[in-house]
Amino acid sequence: MQINIMGTRGIPAAHGGFETFAEELALFLVSQGHEVLVYCQNDHGESGVWKEDHWRGIKRRFFAPKSLGPRGTIEFDWACTRDVLRQPGVDLVLGYNTAVFSVAQRLRGRCVYMNMDGIEWKRAKWSLWAKVWFFLNEVIGANIVNVPIADHPEIARHVRKRCLKNPVVIPYGANPIEHADxxxxxxxxxxxxxxxxxxxxxxxxxxxxxxxxxxxxxxxxxxxxxxxxxxxxxxxxxxxxxxxxxxxxxxxxxxxxxxxxxxxxxxxxxxxxxxxxxxxxxxxxxxxxxxxxxxxxxxxxxxxxxxxxxxxxxxxxxxxxxxxxxxxxxxxxxxxxxxxxxxxxxFLWEDVLVQYEKLLTTQFTKRQIKLART
Structure with a gap:
């Protein structure tokens, strides 16, 4: 099956935790025989143009938004959402910052998983309008996706207050450091x-x-x-x-x-x-x-x-x-x-990634069986 990973700046990781996770998960899923597509933001390419390549067995689709900063990120996320509607498989969205776009995926009957990240709207650095945007998207994301994912029990408890669904808890991982120079x-x-x-x-x-x-x-x-x-x-x-x-x-x-x-x-x-x-x-x-x-x-x-x-x-x-x-x-x-x-x-990566693979494939299989019976 194909798994489409959205919501990061892309791989290989160079920017933060979600990018590292996307890279680790994509490489693991490919090693298990799955097809994987990762959407990547191209800040230096021709605006509005899609490009595609393969990296270590992973398909990467690059899009360059016209704007920079937060507005550029929103443009990028919307472009990815429109593009993924033409892709096979299931969608894993990392973060809920533009969860409103996932409404389009659900209206097309797609199976969408969303990592709910932290409680972004509570962060002091954001303006009032940014906090309102994040809060609304958190509520939308928790309610429209097939399966919300929390990386911490406290996040799961928080998400449960926003929806009737029970989030799946899978933590973040890291490789052990046994030696260093x-x-x-x-x-x-x-x-x-x-x-x-x-x-x-x-x-x-x-x-x-x-x-x-x-x-x-x-x-x-x-x-x-x-x-x-x-x-x-x-x-x-x-x-x-x-x-x-x-x-x-x-x-x-x-x-x-x-x-x-x-x-x-x-x-x-x-x-x-x-x-x-x-x-x-x-x-x-x-x-x-x-x-x-x-x-x-x-x-x-x-x-x-x-x-x-x-x-x-x-x-x-x-x-x-x-x-x-x-x-x-x-x-x-x-x-x-x-x-x-x-x-x-x-918090070993291998344990975390196995949990993600099991969730993505099991839930998708259950959904396919349900559709076949209707």
Whole structure:
């Protein structure tokens, strides 16, 4: 059968969690004998023109929208929706940001699965109109698709309030990091176990300012490495840098997987300040690297990281935890062991992808049998 993957910028992954997931899932499905089509956004091609190729056995269809930014994304999603109506198979839509377009798929009788992502309309960075748009699309998506998918039990509970359907819970995955090139640390002037790391968008809801401020208030020879893209015109970004002591490093956004793996694998602990969202890819990857985790205390992070990690509710608690983690080795080792165990039991890619294949093929087969009987 053919499975059509929509809602990402495309593969191979270069932009974020959904792209990584789309790549992992597409490659796995092809290895299992399925035909896979992934829609890819082409920001540098001729506007309004479709192009097609094959990459590692996966069919890719590229479309270049006329506009840039959010408007361009909406144009791209609408073009993909119109195109997929002519394709065979089932549709997997990643994210509900333009779920209203999936009405067209359902009106044509297509089988549509939708990963409901995080609770996007609650994010502080969006304007009122953007929040209204996301909220309406969340409600539409939850109600019109055949099967809503949640990557976290809390997301499933949230979606259940919006519709009568019972979402299927399948978490995000990550590959374990068993080793990394220690020499990659030299570029940053770091050594094994000499630093803590945070990998996140530099946004208030990710508690970056609190992380930097708390760490900077501590007397230590350890470093804090904050990975993320900084914009000199962004007031919040500037406030983060202003709060930093000389022991805080800002190398920017790094996309080299070997460097990122080394920073994860050799850090003393991973800092995760995300306050909203489902199963965050960066947190799952930290578990896969065997990191001790210091995370914001909320149901999302507590379920993913497990009870053996360190959680803070405010800056005072965070400072106390940092003091403890920077000096204590026994409980740190226990947290690292628990992280690897938690990852192996819940977030291995092979387990996640098998669940997706079973869902996509089983539900489609049931639907075909039902149609044959009518």
């Amino acid at each position: 220690e020499t990659a640390l030299s570029e940053f002037g770091l050594g094994k176990d000499s630093f803590l790391v945070s990998i996140a968008r530099i946004e208030p809801e990710n508690s970056i300012l609190e992380l930097v401020r708390a760490f900077s208030s501590i007397s230590t020879d350890k470093k804090l490495v904050v990975l993320g893209r900084f914009d000199g015109d962004n007031p919040y970004h500037n406030s983060v840098k202003k709060a930093a002591s000389e022991n805080v490093c800002f190398p920017g956004a790094i996309y080299d997987p070997e460097k990122v793996s080394a920073l994860r694998y050799y850090c003393r602990a991973y800092l995760h300040g995300h306050q909203v969202g489902g199963t965050n890819p960066s947190l799952v990857e930290a578990l896969g690297a065997g990191n001790a985790v210091i995370a914001h205390s909320n149901p999302f992070n507590r379920w993913v990281a497990g009870s053996d990690q360190f959680f803070f509710s405010d800056e005072v608690e965070l400072r106390e935890i940092l003091d403890f983690v920077l000096s204590e080795n026994t409980k740190l080792a226990a947290a690292r062991h628990a992280a690897k165990k938690r990852h192996a039991e819940n």
